[in-house]
Amino acid sequence: MSSLLDTVAEPVWIVRVDAARADVRVITIDNPPVNALSFALSDELLAAVEAAERDASVRAVVFTGAGGIFSGGADVNDFMTEPTEGTVTIRDVVARVERGTKTYVAAIDGNALGGGFELALACDYRIATARSKVGLPEIKLGLIPGAGGTQRLPRAIGAQDALQMMLKGESIKAADAQAKGMLDEVAQSDVLAAAQALLTRVLPTEPKRRISERRAQLGVANLGLFATPFVVAQAHKMVPPEENGGFAAHKLIDAVQAAIELPFARGVAREARLFGELVRSAPSLALRHVFFGERELTKIPDLPPAQPLEIKTAAVIGAGTMGTGIAITFAQAGIPVVVIDPSDAAVEKARATIFGMFKYQVDKGRLTQQEAWKLANSITFEDDFAALADADVVVEAVFESMDVKKEVFAKIDAAAKPAALLASNTSTLDIDEIAAATNHPERVLGLHFFAPANIMKLLEIVRGKATSAQSLVTGVALAKKLHKIGVVSGNAFGFIGNRMLFAYEREAIELAEEGVAPERIDAVMKSRFGFAMGPLAVADLSGLDVYRHIERAAGEQLGRIPIVARLVDEGRLGQKSGAGFFRYDKAVGKGREPIPDPHVDELIAQLAREADIASRGDIGDDEIIARLTGALSQTGADLVRTGIALRPGDVDLVWIYGYGFPPHRGGPMWYGEHA
Numbered sequence: 001m002s003s004l005l006d007t008v009a010e011p012v013w014i015v016r017v018d019a020a021r022a023d024v025r026v027i028t029i030d031n032p033p034v035n036a037l038s039f040a041l042s043d044e045l046l047a048a049v050e051a052a053e054r055d056a057s058v059r060a061v062v063f064t065g066a067g068g069i070f071s072g073g074a075d076v077n078d079f080m081t082e083p084t085e086g087t088v089t090i091r092d093v094v095a096r097v098e099r100g101t102k103t104y105v106a107a108i109d110g111n112a113l114g115g116g117f118e119l120a121l122a123c124d125y126r127i128a129t130a131r132s133k134v135g136l137p138e139i140k141l142g143l144i145p146g147a148g149g150t151q152r153l154p155r156a157i158g159a160q161d162a163l164q165m166m167l168k169g170e171s172i173k174a175a176d177a178q179a180k181g182m183l184d185e186v187a188q189s190d191v192l193a194a195a196q197a198l199l200t201r202v203l204p205t206e207p208k209r210r211i212s213e214r215r216a217q218l219g220v221a222n223l224g225l226f227a228t229p230f231v232v233a234q235a236h237k238m239v240p241p242e243e244n245g246g247f248a249a250h251k252l253i254d255a256v257q258a259a260i261e262l263p264f265a266r267g268v269a270r271e272a273r274l275f276g277e278l279v280r281s282a283p284s285l286a287l288r289h290v291f292f293g294e295r296e297l298t299k300i301p302d303l304p305p306a307q308p309l310e311i312k313t314a315a316v317i318g319a320g321t322m323g324t325g326i327a328i329t330f331a332q333a334g335i336p337v338v339v340i341d342p343s344d345a346a347v348e349k350a351r352a353t354i355f356g357m358f359k360y361q362v363d364k365g366r367l368t369q370q371e372a373w374k375l376a377n378s379i380t381f382e383d384d385f386a387a388l389a390d391a392d393v394v395v396e397a398v399f400e401s402m403d404v405k406k407e408v409f410a411k412i413d414a415a416a417k418p419a420a421l422l423a424s425n426t427s428t429l430d431i432d433e434i435a436a437a438t439n440h441p442e443r444v445l446g447l448h449f450f451a452p453a454n455i456m457k458l459l460e461i462v463r464g465k466a467t468s469a470q471s472l473v474t475g476v477a478l479a480k481k482l483h484k485i486g487v488v489s490g491n492a493f494g495f496i497g498n499r500m501l502f503a504y505e506r507e508a509i510e511l512a513e514e515g516v517a518p519e520r521i522d523a524v525m526k527s528r529f530g531f532a533m534g535p536l537a538v539a540d541l542s543g544l545d546v547y548r549h550i551e552r553a554a555g556e557q558l559g560r561i562p563i564v565a566r567l568v569d570e571g572r573l574g575q576k577s578g579a580g581f582f583r584y585d586k587a588v589g590k591g592r593e594p595i596p597d598p599h600v601d602e603l604i605a606q607l608a609r610e611a612d613i614a615s616r617g618d619i620g621d622d623e624i625i626a627r628l629t630g631a632l633s634q635t636g637a638d639l640v641r642t643g644i645a646l647r648p649g650d651v652d653l654v655w656i657y658g659y660g661f662p663p664h665r666g667g668p669m670w671y672g673e674h675a
């Protein structure tokens with residue numbers, strides 16, 4: 001390991017040390033892009049702290065971060081490796097600071113997250129610029145803070161608030177963090193100058209002020225002797241069960257309980273043990289797979305190098321359900337958008353939806369009146385295609401009919417500027433055929449949003465055979481700008497997600513034909529497996545007429561589901577018509593709650609008899625899960641094999657972000673391999 005003050009030719013990571021004032025040492029974490037606290041960096045950091053501790057002329061140490069960020073936390077790659085004997089981790093640095101004799105200050109500009117914030121919490125004082133955010137997001141990776149965060153945060157702000165913040169994994173703005181007691185000061189300008197000023201003030205009076213020496217207060221009204229057990233028991237009840245998405249949450253509650261009940265050192269030891277259990281746990285491994293999968297998305301093998309086009313303005317064709325959601329998505333990303341639809345009724349409805357949505361954001365305190373007004377007004381409506389002449393991207397979201405789409409694309413092509421990206425939101429139609437209606441098929445691709453488009457994170461980016469590298473990378477970059485998970489898909493019927501959905505629904509119906517009640521299939525996939533809805537309730541929500549339409553359009557590609565046709569013939573179109581696989585009653589759950597219907601059971605049994613399918617009474621919950629997830633992973637594997645999906649991880653992301661596959665199970669491909 002090089003010495004700290006050595007000049008390293010091209011450092012991958014360095015810890016910079018400066019003597020700002022003779023008695024103050026500034027240690028700068030400089031490890032682009034997010035100042036990750038890798039093992040290697042922690043080693044340097046520890047050496048820098050040791051050096052400061054040894055130097056009698058140093059009275060205070062200031063930690064800060066280079067490049068507009070304090071630290072994004074541990075290096076997630078390091079979790080994959082078991083630290084060997086002698087490996088230095090951020091936990092060792094934090095422990096050394098805790099034992100240190102100097103005054104420690106965290107001078108934060110930008111994010112201080114995870115291990116970064118834990119280091120700050122170990123300091124005597126914390127100052128941050130107004131734009132900074134602090135947080136402990138480990139739960140999102142199925143972990144808990146492992147460098148004392150679970151023991152210090154409850155001591156700093158009270159157990160109840162600390163638990164909430166860590167369970168949500170949320171980041172808190174500097175001003176709020178100060179109000180809660182996580183920060184001592186919000187610096188108005190230069191955070192290092194503010195740290196120096198603070199030191200001048202505190203060194204003579206209160207040089208040491210460790211959070212570890214405080215007692216963790218519960219932070220709730222006095223419940224007497226039983227307060228802690230009561231609050232802890234409540235907390236355990238409020239998070240998902242251990243075996244279904246709540247593994248890390250329960251450990252986090254245990255750790256916070258330790259912060260209340262145990263002396264600091266024992267609490268830290270408990271935290272370390274819990275962290276060790278989690279880092280090897282199946283849910284955390286799955287969540288880290290998702291984390292890395294997201295970082296792979298922009299990598300498209302064998303693509304010639306290309307620069308994405310800059311997207312400054314957008315146009316959406318069609319002011320229906322999807323067009324409205326897509327327009328809101330653009331507005332929220334700061335991209336002004338014009339929506340073109342000849343129907344006054346559609347435009348009126350879209351306007352009402354948009355204003356209603358922004359009003360809701362204001363009511364929830366997420367936007368100010370002014371911000372909402374500005375965003376709503378960045379969406380304009382026109383009835384003439386000439387209005388799209390300035391748009392850098394045009395997204396078509398008109399009726400799902402090839403004839404209508406072809407006509408619309410010819411008009412878009414004539415009106416758009418020469419470089420514009422031309423996208424279709426079609427769910428089932430052939431992108432190549434749509435592209436052929438233009439003179440610029442290389443600029444055409446699919447941007448398949450999911451309903452509601454402004455909420456759902458998934459965006460399938462469909463690559464046609466003529467789609468240019470530049471168009472594709474523009475689509476990928478645009479997804480990021482729109483805060484979506486953009487997954488590239490080949491131009492196959494149903495793309496990645498819906499193709500798998502069809503296989504999944506078909507398997508659910510096969511189970512029903514073999515005698516499993518529809519409500520049981522849904523209950524197992526919901527309560528035991530972790531989907532928000534069961535497969536048959538999903539079909540009812542999408543509309544059985546839509547399924548039937550897709551079935552017809554797909555020809556032989558997807559196979560048939562006879563029960564769907566029968567239900568549609570009976571006028572049972574799903575939730576919207578009050579009946580599908582289940583019944584819906586306006587008086588029960590606002591008409592959204594599926595109610596089992598013996599008539600459907602009878603219909604399924606009859607179709608099964610006609611098809612000579614024997615009823616089996618021995619189908620257990622495990623078989624239901626295995627068959628349904630198996631249908632997904634087999635179809636996913638076919639999509640990867642045929643190049644429609646680039647990687648198994650992409651398939652997993654489609655199902656997690658578009659169809660509610662429980663993230664702690666890693667997605668259908670990961671689950672298929674690891675369950």
Ligand code: NAD
Binds near residue numbers: 320321323449
């Ligand atoms: P919709 O019926 O709600 O809206 C379609 C809109 O297009 C209507 O407002 C109509 O006035 C307008 N329109 C029709 N012809 C037009 C033309 N020539 N010029 C301009 N506007 C025209 O439909 P939707 O549900 O929003 O679906 C739109 C597209 O999105 C379809 O291709 C659909 O397959 C796809 N999609 C839908 C969903 C979904 O869940 N609804 C999800 C993903 C993709």
